[in-house]
Amino acid sequence: MKYYASIGEKEYEIEILSETQVLIDGVPHEIDLKVLRQCQSLSLLVDGRSYDINIYQDNGDWDVLLRGRQFSVEIDDERERRLRLAAGQVARPTGRYVLTAPMPGLVIDIPVGEGDQVSKGDVLLILESMKMQNELTAPRDGTVTRIETKVNDNVERKQDLLVLE
Numbered sequence: 001m002k003y004y005a006s007i008g009e010k011e012y013e014i015e016i017l018s019e020t021q022v023l024i025d026g027v028p029h030e031i032d033l034k035v036l037r038q039c040q041s042l043s044l045l046v047d048g049r050s051y052d053i054n055i056y057q058d059n060g061d062w063d064v065l066l067r068g069r070q071f072s073v074e075i076d077d078e079r080e081r082r083l084r085l086a087a088g089q090v091a092r093p094t095g096r097y098v099l100t101a102p103m104p105g106l107v108i109d110i111p112v113g114e115g116d117q118v119s120k121g122d123v124l125l126i127l128e129s130m131k132m133q134n135e136l137t138a139p140r141d142g143t144v145t146r147i148e149t150k151v152n153d154n155v156e157r158k159q160d161l162l163v164l165e
Helices: 078-086
Strands: 002-007 010-016 021-024 027-037 041-046 049-058 061-066 069-077 097-100 105-109 123-129 132-137 142-147 160-164
Touching: 002 078, 069 078, 123 160
Parallel strands: 069 132
Antiparallel strands: 002 010, 002 069, 010 021, 021 027, 027 041, 041 049, 049 061, 061 069, 097 160, 105 123, 123 132, 142 160
């Protein structure tokens, strides 16, 4: 089965061939995936290159934390994609997006304010966790309608941080 992963404006076609082989945009890759804890922390080898990844499903999409940066990833399988395209939808519907903490940590900075217009990829909040500063970014264009935390707050995983509409 094929999957389609969208990160920002870039879309990737992924076909799983076996437990150790995938095609990404038609290019074969050797993989080795190990779940480290609670299906959230992964150790991934792609063509011999190592990646430590934290993943969280939220708001219907996946948040991926890699090297201190958070990426919002939309994933469709072949069937979902065909149904969406048949219904005339080019992109997934937009609406209210609640940014939640992907892990426990300390809020270091909130460079946006309520009412601010933001673009996809803009930094909404910086969260320090395990001595790393993680930039949490906007998954799409929108307006910050509510901020649920403040600088120097300790937050728990899945705690609401702000709302984007």
